[in-house]
Amino acid sequence: MLNCLLFEESLPDAQPAVVTRNQTVNWAALREQAQRVFSIQDALGKRRVGLSFRPVAESYAALAALDRLACDVFLLDANLPFEVALSLSKRLKLGALLTTGRSGQSSEFDVHELSDEAKWSGSSSVTILTSGSTGEPKAARHSWESMARPVRKGAGNHAPKWLLTYRPNLYAGLQVMLQCFADRGTLVVPDLHMDPQSTVQLMYDTGVQFVSATPSYWRRLLMFSDAELLKRVPLVQITLGGEVIDQSILDRLRQYFPPTRLVHIYATTELGRCFSVSDGKAGFPASYLNTVQPGAAELKVYEGELLVRSPNSMRMYDPLSSEQSASDWFPTGDMVEIKDGRVYFVGRKSDMINVAGSKVFPVEVERVIRVIPGVLDVRVFGKTSSIAGELVACEIVANPDQDREALKEVVVRTCRAQLNSQQQPRLIKLVDRIDLSSAGKTLRTRTS
């Protein structure tokens, strides 16, 4: 798939393909790099190859070349220390690991040959290593065909400019790249950990039209950047995904960008893209459940959890990683409730807090706190209690000109009025910032 996109003759050669703050690589240069890797690395053909992956033209070119060489490619986060990447590659029984030169600027790759390589799968594939919430990464293998199936080519978008907000080596980041490249567009890549104001400046300077991001990512941009500049970014479409999408973020984006198309999408690394909603409302129509349509994912709810059977799903967990292959119906771990013909997400099963036997979802509590004036950001999580199992704890980022003690009291009072005793946060801490995971999601790690 990717090799078809990059090796073609009829590319818009002079147009930018990948743009970062300091560098612009046009389509001709991208193709040339891919061709160079293809010819230099032909010994890697039909093998299991790890690729240390950064959101730069060199990495995309190498990925296309390895696709053309029919490799089983395993994408490793380039932020992993070399020793960790190497030992992971050995555990996955890869034949070689490709890393970029130490300076990070060189377009030449270092090839580290490894012994004890497992068998090639028989066709070109790409394996995504998800961090999982803890421990050993899961290796989800996709065929390029299943990866590319959600891509809608052409749809009237001439050379669209996409902002890459996701990690380039994970499912969402690969989808954005494939969609952008399929339309011969320009991928605009902010630096890792770029501050919101600089990101918005980059969006404005490059004329970004399409953004796919988590609600947490958007909340950060809305909070910490110049609203007038942000409103001048010529956005055509905003795609939300990766987290529970609540009505308040949809409404705020609608208010900022009245003519922009707002879509939210449901996809996971294992299942690929399942469905999308574009009516500007949270949740999705209950009519999506229990229906079979050709080429579409089937959905059902079992004991409050969304189960999916998807044609875009991965082929398998790599047999050498710890997980078994995916069964027919896949439990998503996302809990839902159905109200008035609409299915709403209430949170991850694993984020559920067990307070003296009652289930509390962080999102339900965050929703109440987030709308309190003076609250910029909030994170709710479980705190281990020797008496109650867990208690609800929260961290809040306050507006800088806000009296912190007074805000705490308002939070307590509001939660008491709107939440039951189990849901009320018992521990409230004011913090300077709340970190997002590498997938751009609010972290809900428990503390003990």
Added chain:
Amino acid sequence: MIATDNQSRIIEVLLEIFKAKGLSSPALSSETVLDQLGLESLDFAQAVIRMEEITGKDPFATGAEYQIKTLSDLAVLYD
């Protein structure tokens, strides 16, 4: 009788909890009988976590059972 350090700490933590619940605070002393305060078990769980933050100790973490009637019975567990 002068309250011990841990008695004072527990009184402070309980007053905080009463305030957060929007209740007027009763007079608290070492002789106060805890289950007559009208607090729920989650309030008690909250007090134990707050005391752990202050003292670094959680006497309930071992799963041991204690005979606790008064505020001073609770306070000695932190001594």
